[in-house]
Every structure is written in structure tokens, then in C-alpha cells.
Amino acid sequence: MSHLHTRTGPGPDTAAGPGRGLRFTLILAAGTFAVGTDAFVVAGLLPDMAAALRVSTAAAGQSVTVFAISYAVLAPVLSTLTARLPRRTLLVAALLVLAAGNLLSAAAETLPVLIVGRIVAAAGAAAYTPNAGAAGASLVPPALRGRALAVVIGGLTVATALGVPLGGLTGRWLGWRAALVAVALLALAVAVAVRLAMPALPGAAAVPLRARLTALRQPAVLAVLPLTVIGMAACYTVYAFAVPTLGALGVGAYQVNLMLLLYGLGAVAGNVASGYATDRWGAVPVLVVGYAAMVVALGVLGALSTAGSAPILLVGLLVAAWGAASWCQTPAQQHRLIAAAPQQAPLVVSLNSSAIYLGIGLGTTAGGAALTSGVPTMYALGAAGAVLALLVLHLGQRITRRTPAVAS
Structure with missing residues (x-):
């Protein structure tokens, strides 16, 4: 992306x-x-x-x-x-x-x-x-x-x-x-x-690697990066296990690939829309809408999984919304990081990219640990992660308001 x-x-x-x-x-x-x-x-x-x-x-x-x-x-x-x-x-x-x-x-x-x-x-x-x-x-x-x-x-x-x-x-x-x-x-x-x-x-x-990591000493940057990890962990708690988690909704083996396509199309749309929306309304409103959409999409999918089946059209719409919510985070987070450290833009975006993959890894680990507890638990864990992201976003905003950007 x-x-x-x-x-x-x-x-x-x-x-x-x-x-x-x-x-x-x-x-x-x-x-x-x-x-x-x-x-x-x-x-x-x-x-x-x-x-x-x-x-x-x-x-x-x-x-x-x-x-x-x-x-x-x-x-x-x-x-x-x-x-x-x-x-x-x-x-x-x-x-x-x-x-x-x-x-x-x-x-x-x-x-x-x-x-x-x-x-x-x-x-x-x-x-x-x-x-x-x-x-x-x-x-x-x-x-x-x-x-x-x-x-x-x-x-x-x-x-x-x-x-x-x-x-x-x-x-x-x-x-x-x-x-x-x-x-x-x-x-x-x-x-x-x-x-x-x-x-x-x-x-x-x-x-030098040490010079690449100097941005981590800035409180405003540190207030933003953990959100990337949490947000990506939330959406990838379920994604890596798409076959069993979607199967619990009655989605067949071949239909899983259709769902992954819808997730990808949603991700593309969310990424593009986030760029435009961030420029117009700012990063924080975009993130609030994105995380709220993730809570709803994963929460409803989890509720539907308890029944063992769901209308395929509804599942497709929810999966597309999940993909859009997952990848709308990145442009907005990049915007916040560059605002926090404008003279270190390449470095802070590099750190954000590493945070994305760290979140994917942690989310997959959490999903694997929850797999034995059942698919509804995995969806609930992902939704809880999105709620946590909203809380961390609020806390990070309070920190960044008190901390001026550092040019270095």
C-alpha cells in the first residue's frame, strides 16, 4: 500500500x-x-x-x-x-x-x-x-x-x-x-x-542506524507510533486466519478468495479515500471513523459467526468495510507523524512502516493464541483492539497538543 x-x-x-x-x-x-x-x-x-x-x-x-x-x-x-x-x-x-x-x-x-x-x-x-x-x-x-x-x-x-x-x-x-x-x-x-x-x-x-532512530526520542512521535501497531494488530488478529474465521460464517473454500478480493478492494478504497479525507478534514477524524468502522465490522462478523452462517452479501460488505478500515489508517498516521517531525519525514514514515509490520506480526500471534477459544473470540479480540486504538488515539491527541513539533 x-x-x-x-x-x-x-x-x-x-x-x-x-x-x-x-x-x-x-x-x-x-x-x-x-x-x-x-x-x-x-x-x-x-x-x-x-x-x-x-x-x-x-x-x-x-x-x-x-x-x-x-x-x-x-x-x-x-x-x-x-x-x-x-x-x-x-x-x-x-x-x-x-x-x-x-x-x-x-x-x-x-x-x-x-x-x-x-x-x-x-x-x-x-x-x-x-x-x-x-x-x-x-x-x-x-x-x-x-x-x-x-x-x-x-x-x-x-x-x-x-x-x-x-x-x-x-x-x-x-x-x-x-x-x-x-x-x-x-x-x-x-x-x-x-x-x-x-x-x-x-x-x-x-x-547510521542510530541517526535513523533519533526521531524516537521525540514525545510527539512516540505518541503516534504505538497507535499504528495497535490498529494493525486489531485488523490482522483475524485476517491471517481468514479461512477458518470466514468458514465459521458459512463461507465456502472458493468464496474465501472472493472475500479476500473484497477485503483488498476495500483496502484500496480506504487508502485512497483516507488521503483525500485527511487533507480536507484532518487525520484524527479519519482515524476515528476508521476505527469505529473496524469495531462495527469485526463485532458484527463475530456475532454472525455464533450462528454458524450468514448472508454472503452481508459478509462481503462487512469484509470490504473491514479492509477499508484497516488501510485507511496509513495516510492519516503518516500525516500525523510528518506534522510531529517535519524535518525527519522520511525517517518517521520509515518507522511507521516498521510499526505496521510489527502490528501485523503481533495481531497474527494474538489471533493464533485465540484460535482454540473459537472464532467469535477472535473477532471479539480484533474489535477490542480497535476500541483500544480509539482510546490510544484520544490519549495521543492530548500528548501531541502539549508537545510542539521538533525540527532537527
Whole structure:
């Protein structure tokens, strides 16, 4: 989604020229599509993965947790370690690592091997996504940078709406291993395209990891970041276990992929609408509406799950609302962070991106722990997380009102 494109610190030197157009960014977008599909496709494959590895669905869900937390931790670290590498070399290497991680995951016969594969894939994803955005911006004149970033991150957006359900269908038809192999093959194809078609780009100036984290010393930033973790944890308490939680509503195996499509479309709509609404009405009203919608969507889905079935149209509408509420958070949170630390905008947005994946990991862990207590409990836990987000938002507002932005 749009939350990922500013994860880096200073990007590469501008390499824009008359012959450089947005066509190059389409190649980069194919890579972000692979990353986005890889990050979330496992949600539709967990039961089959668990059966093949002879573990519980909750245990298999650890692969989602590990991927998300590894991504959160590795993104700033890899950005620091690889800052001086030429961008094309770095992007190709990152895609090769992503492909290797997926091939290892697909070949896994035990859960520990799968976990290692997901860590490797997360490393490739964490190295690729922020640098793809930076490279895309450097390939066009300044007036076209916004559009270039939109194209690159459009790959993640399309993955949310289409890549995940298509991966789920591939898993249903050919098996979960085939779905992961398909992601690996896509990453390899994009790596070849990047190597052959992309122009050479220099590396960036090195920024020490300690310098990247200085924003964490600002109270106004610290008042905002925990909300990202809580809000994403709330929506992903259920998402990673979409097959059993939607199955409890009477949604069939193939219909789960339709629901994931509706979730993705809702996520796209929520993300776009949030950007416009934040500019017009401010971040806090958008977040209040988003978290309230999440409480309602997850609460009603939980209530319906107690009956064991629900009208498919109603479930679809609620799932779409859930997706919109989940991803409307990011533009508003970015807006609040940049207002809190305007001179450190790339760094605070990078921290927010790590907070997003940390929240996904924690939410998946909580959902896996609650799975044995029943699906209604999982929905209730997600709704409770959204209520907690509203409370933290209120508390954070009180702190930020008392704390002026720090320019540094």
C-alpha cells in the first residue's frame, strides 16, 4: 500500500533525464506486486500448509508472524547496511533473495524450515520495497515523482486486491507450494527485467542506524507510533486466519478468495479515500471513523459467526468495510507523524512502516493464541483492539497538543 514507499532515508541521487519515463516504474511495480502477494497470500493457504507440515493452523500462522516482524526489524537495518550499493544491483539482489525465500518455503517439510524460508523472503522484501520507491522517484523529473511513486506502490495495492485471492486460487487448484513457487518465479522474472532494462543508479549517502532512530526520542512521535501497531494488530488478529474465521460464517473454500478480493478492494478504497479525507478534514477524524468502522465490522462478523452462517452479501460488505478500515489508517498516521517531525519525514514514515509490520506480526500471534477459544473470540479480540486504538488515539491527541513539533 501507499505506506511503504517512503521507508528509506535519503534516496539515490536524481538520475532523471529527458529519456527517462514512467515506463521504467512499471517494472518496479511488478516487483512490489510480488512483494505484496508474498506478504499476505499465506492467509489463504494456512490450513493446507498446516496439514502438510502436520502442525496446527495456529502454529502455521507463526510463519505470517515471523515474516511481518522480520520485515519490521530488517527494513531499517538493511537500509543502513546497503545504502552505498548501486540501486540496480541492490534491487536485483533483493528480488533474488525474495525468490530464494519462497522456493525454500515451498520446499519445506517441517515448520522450522518454513519459518527460515519466510525470514529469508522478508529480508528480500524489506530490501526491495523502499528502494524501488526511491529508484522510481529518481528516474523521472521532479514534477513526475508523485506519479512515479504511485505507479511503484500501485503494485502493492494491486497485490492486496488481486494478488492475494489469485494466489489463494492457485493454492486451491495446485497446492500451497505451487502458490509460493509462482511468487518466486515472478520475483525472478522481475529481477531479469530490472537487470536488463533499468538504467544504472548510484547508491545513497550512508545514514547510521542510530541517526535513523533519533526521531524516537521525540514525545510527539512516540505518541503516534504505538497507535499504528495497535490498529494493525486489531485488523490482522483475524485476517491471517481468514479461512477458518470466514468458514465459521458459512463461507465456502472458493468464496474465501472472493472475500479476500473484497477485503483488498476495500483496502484500496480506504487508502485512497483516507488521503483525500485527511487533507480536507484532518487525520484524527479519519482515524476515528476508521476505527469505529473496524469495531462495527469485526463485532458484527463475530456475532454472525455464533450462528454458524450468514448472508454472503452481508459478509462481503462487512469484509470490504473491514479492509477499508484497516488501510485507511496509513495516510492519516503518516500525516500525523510528518506534522510531529517535519524535518525527519522520511525517517518517521520509515518507522511507521516498521510499526505496521510489527502490528501485523503481533495481531497474527494474538489471533493464533485465540484460535482454540473459537472464532467469535477472535473477532471479539480484533474489535477490542480497535476500541483500544480509539482510546490510544484520544490519549495521543492530548500528548501531541502539549508537545510542539521538533525540527532537527
